[in-house]
Every structure is written in structure tokens, then in C-alpha cells.
Amino acid sequence: MxxxxxxxxxxxxxxxxxxxxxxxxxxxxxxxxxxxxxxxxxxxxxxxxxxxxxxxxxxxxxxxxxxxxxxxxxxxxxxxxxxxxxxxxxxxxxxxxxxxxxxxxxxxxxxxxxxxxxxxxxxxxxxxxxxxxxxxxxxxxxxxxxxxxxxxxxxxxxxxxxxxxxxxRQTRAKMSIAMLSPRESEVLTHLAAGHSNKEMARLMSISPRTVEIHRMKMMGKLGAKTSADAIRFKLEADGML
Missing domain, CATH: 3.40.50.2300 (Response regulator)
Structure with missing residues (x-):
């Protein structure tokens, strides 16, 4: 190490x-x-x-x-x-x-x-x-x-x-992500890392259905129509695009 x-x-x-x-x-x-x-x-x-x-x-x-x-x-x-x-x-x-x-x-x-x-x-x-x-x-x-x-x-x-x-773009993305709840933000982070709903549920110690609810709310707040749109917001906020 x-x-x-x-x-x-x-x-x-x-x-x-x-x-x-x-x-x-x-x-x-x-x-x-x-x-x-x-x-x-x-x-x-x-x-x-x-x-x-x-x-x-x-x-x-x-x-x-x-x-x-x-x-x-x-x-x-x-x-x-x-x-x-x-x-x-x-x-x-x-x-x-x-x-x-x-x-x-x-x-x-x-x-x-x-x-x-x-x-x-x-x-x-x-x-x-x-x-x-x-x-x-x-x-x-x-x-x-x-x-x-x-x-x-x-x-x-x-x-x-x-x-x-x-x-x-980075500033707008950061402002949009700042509107998310802690759980919604966590779902976005896992989504950008390529995790499925089941994997998120296990990592967050919640049910897959609850993950779906957080994910739906997160995408609504970001105005993201697809998962790719949401991931783009995350990458832009992190200065990777």
C-alpha cells in the first residue's frame, strides 16, 4: 500500500x-x-x-x-x-x-x-x-x-x-446536483460508476425498489431523460467533460 x-x-x-x-x-x-x-x-x-x-x-x-x-x-x-x-x-x-x-x-x-x-x-x-x-x-x-x-x-x-x-457546463451541473438529496446524490455516484439497481441496493443497504424511487427523483431534478444524461451531469460536475 x-x-x-x-x-x-x-x-x-x-x-x-x-x-x-x-x-x-x-x-x-x-x-x-x-x-x-x-x-x-x-x-x-x-x-x-x-x-x-x-x-x-x-x-x-x-x-x-x-x-x-x-x-x-x-x-x-x-x-x-x-x-x-x-x-x-x-x-x-x-x-x-x-x-x-x-x-x-x-x-x-x-x-x-x-x-x-x-x-x-x-x-x-x-x-x-x-x-x-x-x-x-x-x-x-x-x-x-x-x-x-x-x-x-x-x-x-x-x-x-x-x-x-x-x-x-461544470457550474450548471454542480448547481443541479446540489439540489439532490444525499441519497439521490449517492445513487447518481453509483450510477456513474456503472452499478446496477441491485448493486446499489446492496451497497446502500436499501431495497431495489427504494433505489428506483431515488433514481427516478434524481433524474427528474436533473432533467435527465436517460441514464446517460444523468451520468453526463456527474462527469461535467467533476470536470471530466
């Missing part, structure tokens, strides 16, 4: 390192994306800058304008949510406490779905890994280099919609 645990931990570390390598090599990847002969023509983007410090906020906005993009500035997530932008990319400074993740959570609680890019001179690997796993599109780490930043933002604009749609 100890060997299995160590193997699992090593696997997780390898996966995390892969995320870090992909992100922290973003400078080279972004430059290639920008210089690629087959790349699309320059696109003027709408960037929403969230930075607490007034001087840095102004400096960041000037740099974005100098790149040829449009910048709107906000002192914090509350001001951003008050304006409720409907398009563009959000670029927020990471303060070392997971602040960009908190910003993303606040946006989604307000029904705002825009790509989010975090930036700072240095960000811990743990924050980057957790942020990417939870929906942050990208991080820019290091000194501000306009060409690289602009290329990252261009790439974020193209990749963001796919991620946003997946996050919307």
Missing part, C-alpha cells in the same frame, strides 16, 4: 510539473505564436486590468494601450463585478495568496464568464497548479515584456471560449 501511495504521489507531482512547464515556458511559446507565419493577423483586444495599486494600475494600462489593445482598469474584483463586462480578457495581479482564483470565483458567482490571466514577477508553483486546475486560463510570470504579454493575450483570446464553455 505504501508503494501504491508513493506511486500516486509521484504521478501527481509529474502532472503538476507538466502544468508548470507548460505555463512557465509560455514566453517562448507565446513568441512563437506571435511570429508564426501562419498566425492570424493582430487582433485588438479589450483587456480588463485588476490591480490594487493605483500607480501600477495606470502603468499596466499604458503598456497595454502601447501594445495596441484597449484597457479598462479596476481597483478590485468588486469594482469589476459592478461594471459587469461582457467581453474581453481579465488580467489580474496575483498577490501570492491565490487572489486570482478568488477573483475567478467571484466573477462566476456573478454570472460573468471571461478568460482570466494572472500575472506577477513571481508566483508559487502551488498557486499556478491550483489556479489552472480551477479555471485560470494562463499566468504570466516574470518581468513585463510587451511582445510576450501581447502574444499571451492573443492566445488567451483564442483559447478562452472553449474553457469558458466547459466551466459554464
Amino acid at each position: 505504501a508503494n501504491l501511495g508513493a506511486a500516486s504521489a509521484n504521478g501527481a507531482k509529474i502532472a503538476d510539473r507538466a502544468i508548470i512547464a507548460k505555463l512557465l515556458s509560455g514566453r517562448e511559446l507565446a513568441v512563437r505564436h506571435n511570429l508564426d507565419d501562419g498566425a492570424k493577423a493582430f487582433e485588438r483586444l479589450h483587456i480588463h486590468v485588476v490591480v490594487e495599486n493605483q500607480l501600477e494600475r495606470a502603468s499596466t494600462a499604458r503598456s497595454i494601450f502601447a501594445m495596441g489593445h484597449h484597457a479598462e482598469v479596476y481597483s478590485d474584483v468588486h469594482e469589476l463585478c459592478m461594471h459587469a463586462p461582457e467581453k474581453g480578457i481579465i488580467m489580474s495581479r496575483e498577490d501570492g495568496t491565490g487572489s486570482v482564483q478568488a477573483l475567478l470565483d467571484a466573477l462566476q458567482s456573478h454570472g460573468l464568464w471571461l478568460p482570466v490571466v494572472g500575472f506577477a514577477e513571481a508566483i508559487s508553483c502551488d498557486i499556478i497548479v491550483e489556479g489552472v486546475k480551477n479555471g485560470i486560463l494562463d499566468y504570466y510570470v516574470g518581468d513585463w515584456q510587451p511582445t510576450v504579454v501581447s502574444a499571451k493575450l492573443q492566445k488567451a483570446a483564442h483559447d478562452g471560449m472553449v474553457l469558458i464553455m466547459a466551466r459554464q
Whole structure:
């Protein structure tokens, strides 16, 4: 068992390192994306800058304008949510406490779905890994280099919609599953694991008929017409689709 645990931990570390390598090599990847002969023509983007410090906020906005993009500035997530932008990319400074993740959570609680890019001179690997796993599109780490930043933002604009749609599906699925009773949720978990009604009854110490009742109520609450529909809700909520 100890060997299995160590193997699992090593696997997780390898996966995390892969995320870090992909992100922290973003400078080279972004430059290639920008210089690629087959790349699309320059696109003027709408960037929403969230930075607490007034001087840095102004400096960041000037740099974005100098790149040829449009910048709107906000002192914090509350001001951003008050304006409720409907398009563009959000670029927020990471303060070392997971602040960009908190910003993303606040946006989604307000029904705002825009790509989010975090930036700072240095960000811990743990924050980057957790942020990417939870929906942050990208991080820019290091000194501000306009060409690289602009290329990252261009790439974020193209990749963001796919991620946003997946996050919307996941959030809707989680909200739907949250309406289930504990027993209904348990039936859904067993259903997604491929268990039959008889197997569920044995595992839950209830009768097959009671399982059928919970299953029927669960599918009704989810609006699932088939078992496959219900399983899809579960997979989407778990971020597997």
C-alpha cells in the first residue's frame, strides 16, 4: 500500500510539473505564436486590468494601450463585478495568496464568464497548479515584456471560449446536483460508476425498489431523460467533460 501511495504521489507531482512547464515556458511559446507565419493577423483586444495599486494600475494600462489593445482598469474584483463586462480578457495581479482564483470565483458567482490571466514577477508553483486546475486560463510570470504579454493575450483570446464553455457546463451541473438529496446524490455516484439497481441496493443497504424511487427523483431534478444524461451531469460536475 505504501508503494501504491508513493506511486500516486509521484504521478501527481509529474502532472503538476507538466502544468508548470507548460505555463512557465509560455514566453517562448507565446513568441512563437506571435511570429508564426501562419498566425492570424493582430487582433485588438479589450483587456480588463485588476490591480490594487493605483500607480501600477495606470502603468499596466499604458503598456497595454502601447501594445495596441484597449484597457479598462479596476481597483478590485468588486469594482469589476459592478461594471459587469461582457467581453474581453481579465488580467489580474496575483498577490501570492491565490487572489486570482478568488477573483475567478467571484466573477462566476456573478454570472460573468471571461478568460482570466494572472500575472506577477513571481508566483508559487502551488498557486499556478491550483489556479489552472480551477479555471485560470494562463499566468504570466516574470518581468513585463510587451511582445510576450501581447502574444499571451492573443492566445488567451483564442483559447478562452472553449474553457469558458466547459466551466459554464461544470457550474450548471454542480448547481443541479446540489439540489439532490444525499441519497439521490449517492445513487447518481453509483450510477456513474456503472452499478446496477441491485448493486446499489446492496451497497446502500436499501431495497431495489427504494433505489428506483431515488433514481427516478434524481433524474427528474436533473432533467435527465436517460441514464446517460444523468451520468453526463456527474462527469461535467467533476470536470471530466
